Amino acid sequence: MDLVQLQHKIRVVHDFPEPGISFKDITTLLCDGESFQYAVQQISEFGRPRDVDLVVGPEARGFVLGAPTAYALGVGFVPIRKPGKLPGETIRKDYQLEYGHDGLEMHADAIKPGQRVFIVDDLLATGGTIQSCIDLVLRAGGIVVGLGFLIELQYLEGRKHLAGYETFSLLQYAD
Numbered sequence: 404m405d406l407v408q409l410q411h412k413i414r415v416v417h418d419f420p421e422p423g424i425s426f427k428d429i430t431t432l433l434c435d436g437e438s439f440q441y442a443v444q445q446i447s448e449f450g451r452p453r454d455v456d457l458v459v460g461p462e463a464r465g466f467v468l469g470a471p472t473a474y475a476l477g478v479g480f481v482p483i484r485k486p487g488k489l490p491g492e493t494i495r496k497d498y499q500l501e502y503g504h505d506g507l508e509m510h511a512d513a514i515k516p517g518q519r520v521f522i523v524d525d526l527l528a529t530g531g532t533i534q535s536c537i538d539l540v541l542r543a544g545g546i547v548v549g550l551g552f553l554i555e556l557q558y559l560e561g562r563k564h565l566a567g568y569e570t571f572s573l574l575q576y577a578d
């Protein structure tokens with residue numbers, strides 16, 4: 404398995420979910436065991452030397468990559484969820500997407516102050532989602548030691564807003 408083969412597993416769907424959006428569909432990669440395993444291994448290898456205590460991932464696609472990354476690193480996983488899903492006391496952040504906007508919540512007690520957190524998501528677009536995750540982790544007292552993505556949409560320049568954070572993406576799209 405190499406990165407060219409992996410990139411071919413992504414299905415690009417034009418004008419979904421709105422006209423003008425070039426949607427990168429990861430479901431076609433996820434249903435191939437070798438590709439899924441390779442992607443998780445690569446993201447985990449980025450996290451491994453960073454002395455990670457916890458992996459945090461946003462609903463829903465961040466769960467699909469974040470949870471196996473946590474498992475591979477032998478650490479816990481903390482979900483960041485769309486509003487109204489978590490039963491305990493939560494902290495909340497509102498954010499803007501490439502298409503639409505939303506809010507995200509995390510359990511207030513999920514991270515202990517000083518814990519080293521690796522945030523994992525499937526895709527970096529505008530960076531709104533990951534910035535919200537960073538904000539929640541910092542408010543909970545965590546230290547963000549890395550950001551890991553399967554895909555980076557370079558044309559949306561999300562990385563520009565992530566200066567100061569060690570950021571890894573496995574596959575990049577220039578357009």
Ligand SMILES: O=P(O)(O)OC[C@H]1O[C@H](OP(=O)(O)OP(=O)(O)O)[C@H](O)[C@@H]1O
Binds near residue numbers: 501524525530533
């Ligand atoms: O960098 P951004 O512009 O914030 O966009 C990236 C986010 O958008 C997608 O999630 P989405 O909110 O569509 O939710 P889903 O995972 O439930 O499909 C994707 O999984 C990222 O989390």
Ligand SMILES: Nc1ncnc2[nH]cnc12
Binds near residue numbers: 502
């Ligand atoms: N272009 C895109 N493709 C897939 N997921 C996305 N999330 C935000 N923008 C996206």
